[in-house]
Amino acid sequence: MDNQFFKNIESKTGVNMNEVLKLANSLQNANFKDEKTVRRVIREVARIANRPVSKEMEDKMVHTITKEGNKLDMGTIANMMNKK
Numbered sequence: 001m002d003n004q005f006f007k008n009i010e011s012k013t014g015v016n017m018n019e020v021l022k023l024a025n026s027l028q029n030a031n032f033k034d035e036k037t038v039r040r041v042i043r044e045v046a047r048i049a050n051r052p053v054s055k056e057m058e059d060k061m062v063h064t065i066t067k068e069g070n071k072l073d074m075g076t077i078a079n080m081m082n083k084k
Contacts, residue, residue, distance in 0.1 A: 014050065015048055015050075019048050020048060023041075023044055023045065023048065027041065032066065034066070035062055035066055038061070038066055039058065039062055042062065
């Protein structure tokens with residue numbers, strides 16, 4: 001992708017694409033059955049997106065991802081955060 005594409009996304013969303021790419025790389029070998037790992041990822045996505053996540057919402061997301069076997073990606077977390 002070209003640099004202008006990322007700059008356009010950053011200007012429209014306020015999300016730093018370098019942070020998104022860094023997070024995506026860290027997810028490649030993560031164990032999403034591990035509650036601590038899932039909580040860390042949820043908190044990091046919330047921080048990057050500048051969206052607060054309540055303890056109750058975090059608990060629901062962790063349960064959905066670790067117990068129900070849903071796949072974890074930034075889209076899944078973002079959708080869960082938007083369903084407040």
